[in-house]
Amino acid sequence: MTPAALRRKVARVGPVLVAVPALVLAGCTSLPTSGPVVEGSGADQGATRRASDIDARPPLSGASRTEVVAGFLDAMTAWPVQTSVAKEYLTEEAAAGWDPEQETIIYSDSLPVQESAGTVSVRLTAADRLDAVGAWRGAMGTDELTVDFRVSIEDGQYRIADPPDALVVPAGWFRQRHRQVSLYYFDPIAQILVPEPVFVPEGDQLATSLVSALLAGPPPRARGVVRSFLPSGLTVGLSVPVSDAGVADIALVGEPQAITAQQAELMLAQLAWTLRQDPSVTALRVSIDGTDLPLPGGVSQYSVEAAAVLGPAGPGGGRTLFGVSQGRLVAGSGDGDLAPVTGVFGDEGAGLGSVAVTLDNQRAAAVDLGGRRVRLARVQQSASEPAAQTLLSGGNYTRPTFDHADRLWVLERRPGGAVVWLYDEQDDDVVRAVRVPGITGTRARGLVVSRDGTRLVGIVRTPEGGDQVVGARVLIGGRGQVQRVRRPFVVREAEDSHITDLAWNGPIRLGLLTATAPDSLYEVDVVAADGATVGVDVLSTIVTGKVRGLAATPVEDAPMLAVYADQYVDVVRQERHPVEPEGLTQLDYAG
Numbered sequence: 249m250t251p252a253a254l255r256r257k258v259a260r261v262g263p264v265l266v267a268v269p270a271l272v273l274a275g276c277t278s279l280p281t282s283g284p285v286v287e288g289s290g291a292d293q294g295a296t297r298r299a300s301d302i303d304a305r306p307p308l309s310g311a312s313r314t315e316v317v318a319g320f321l322d323a324m325t326a327w328p329v330q331t332s333v334a335k336e337y338l339t340e341e342a343a344a345g346w347d348p349e350q351e352t353i354i355y356s357d358s359l360p361v362q363e364s365a366g367t368v369s370v371r372l373t374a375a376d377r378l379d380a381v382g383a384w385r386g387a388m389g390t391d392e393l394t395v396d397f398r399v400s401i402e403d404g405q406y407r408i409a410d411p412p413d414a415l416v417v418p419a420g421w422f423r424q425r426h427r428q429v430s431l432y433y434f435d436p437i438a439q440i441l442v443p444e445p446v447f448v449p450e451g452d453q454l455a456t457s458l459v460s461a462l463l464a465g466p467p468p469r470a471r472g473v474v475r476s477f478l479p480s481g482l483t484v485g486l487s488v489p490v491s492d493a494g495v496a497d498i499a500l501v502g503e504p505q506a507i508t509a510q511q512a513e514l515m516l517a518q519l520a521w522t523l524r525q526d527p528s529v530t531a532l533r534v535s536i537d538g539t540d541l542p543l544p545g546g547v548s549q550y551s552v553e554a555a556a557v558l559g560p561a562g563p564g565g566g567r568t569l570f571g572v573s574q575g576r577l578v579a580g581s582g583d584g585d586l587a588p589v590t591g592v593f594g595d596e597g598a599g600l601g602s603v604a605v606t607l608d609n610q611r612a613a614a615v616d617l618g619g620r621r622v623r624l625a626r627v628q629q630s631a632s633e634p635a636a637q638t639l640l641s642g643g644n645y646t647r648p649t650f651d652h653a654d655r656l657w658v659l660e661r662r663p664g665g666a667v668v669w670l671y672d673e674q675d676d677d678v679v680r681a682v683r684v685p686g687i688t689g690t691r692a693r694g695l696v697v698s699r700d701g702t703r704l705v706g707i708v709r710t711p712e713g714g715d716q717v718v719g720a721r722v723l724i725g726g727r728g729q730v731q732r733v734r735r736p737f738v739v740r741e742a743e744d745s746h747i748t749d750l751a752w753n754g755p756i757r758l759g760l761l762t763a764t765a766p767d768s769l770y771e772v773d774v775v776a777a778d779g780a781t782v783g784v785d786v787l788s789t790i791v792t793g794k795v796r797g798l799a800a801t802p803v804e805d806a807p808m809l810a811v812y813a814d815q816y817v818d819v820v821r822q823e824r825h826p827v828e829p830e831g832l833t834q835l836d837y838a839g
Contacts (some may be wrong), residue, residue: 266553295676304333352378383467433474443755461790477514489812494530517555524552531594562652571835584825590629651701665689686736716742751800801837
């Protein structure tokens with residue numbers, strides 16, 4: 249069933265009115281916000297204590313200014329989360345106004361504190377930020393790495409009068425206790441779910457953290473890019489308990505408001521895709537202010553697999569491989585058996601250099617050998633469209649890329665700076681240049697678009713000669729047309745080595761192929777698409793030989809492949825698939 253068909257089915261159910269009470273959710277990801285640290289003895293703490301628990305220690309009487317500041321910083325690493333002890337290091341007025349949930353600062357190390365005229369300064373050697381929802385915001389500037397604490401006397405004791413509205417924690421502590429997950433929202437026209445990566449605490453409350461973060465709404469950098477069908481003002485009751493059978497009971501509270509059956513099903517899709525990241529959850533039930541949210545089909549619980557049709561990988565099976573061999577478009581199922589397609593791009597003498605195929609496997613965009621022309625044609629023979637349509641010519645074009653709506657993106661390399669072209673049949677069927685900050689006008693060398701169409705990522709050659717990976721978010725209008733692209737952010741800092749290929753390897757991960765020793769030794773790295781460098785599990789492996797490129801896809805469990813002229817190899821499992829005949833120049837999944 250297509251996303252549009254699903255929405256029509258939902259609409260036919262008719263409106264459902266649900267009373268929804270309301271509360272403002274602050275912070276929402278339950279990131280740690282607590283006190284001075286002591287490993288708990290656990291003697292009389294009860295059966296719920298765990299070895300990983302860390303107790304907060306209150307300030308000692310007569311502590312110096314520097315001891316108070318050091319104790320306050322230690323206090324924020326208490327686990328599980330609590331803030332009451334950390335507030336004991338603050339003046340009464342400061343404690344009442346302190347809001348550590350505004351952001352999180354993750355530092356690698358700090359220098360000895362310095363004291364001057366009632367102010368204690370802590371110099372961080374390097375640090376990164378998360379926003380209030382837990383989304384990565386990147387590295388702090390050099391001028392931001394010194395954190396000043398004004399310390400005054402209250403009731404005969406030194407106390408901090410102006411703490412930063414942030415949780416400040418060491419990177420090692422953060423890595424052990426947090427993981428990056430996706431919160432799922434929709435694109436502006438509710439065609440596809442869009443993952444927004446955030447960090448949440450590990451542990452028994454993962455389901456609660458996921459739902460609370462989702463209810464907070466999109467992270468600041470994603471606002472306007474995605475939309476949520478969860479009404480604003482809702483919050484989780486006490487928690488989201490998960491039964492032994494894997495059913496998560498989500499009891500929401502908030503202000504009364506009407507929810508249609510269509511909105512209810514889209515809400516359930518967001519919750520299901522977000523909660524499926526908790527391995528203990530297999531299904532969910534939702535109530536709002538005590539009223540059960542009706543489930544489609546009259547079922548008693550909603551499976552986390554129920555909204556697969558709306559998933560971020562887009563429509564289609566996603567496992568068919570397409571490539572270029574001896575200048576012809578070939579296709580196969582992934583067992584090494586590739587054969588020319590029946591359309592014009594499969595003809596002898598087609599002269600192709602690189603291709604991209606739509607997610608329904610119906611059409612292909614191809615760049616000719618030499619990169620001077622971009623054409624569009626049916627993958628299989630078609631009496632109604634027997635010839636290829638020329639979209640661009642006369643430039644130096646890189647491999648094209650499609651999103652789920654069949655919007656085609658093409659990067660043209662020019663001496664004066666790159667140009668990004670967009671072809672969208674729904675937008676007057678024309679090819680137009682789109683300004684992509686960070687890529688347009690640079691020495692960009694490659695470009696990929698996410699399946700949901702909201703992310704562009706490119707490889708850019710820096711003035712120093714290394715390669716940097718740059719990302720940017722795409723704003724899509726209410727009719728599905730691309731409006732503009734927002735300012736860029738760095739996915740991977742520039743390095744001396746050259747990146748020869750990149751591909752999506754999951755909804756929020758990118759595979760990068762770097763030439764360590766060209767034609768003989770390459771490194772494959774999997775990195776976070778938002779640029780996060782702390783708390784992210786990444787793959788890094790070495791492949792040998794003359795690697796032509798990577799084949800990867802956001803489809804779950806699909807392997808990432810290193811592509812050679814005569815074979816392709818599963819990067820993780822090291823399974824090899826010989827290709828006959830030889831001469832493979834490119835291979836990739838649809839998209």
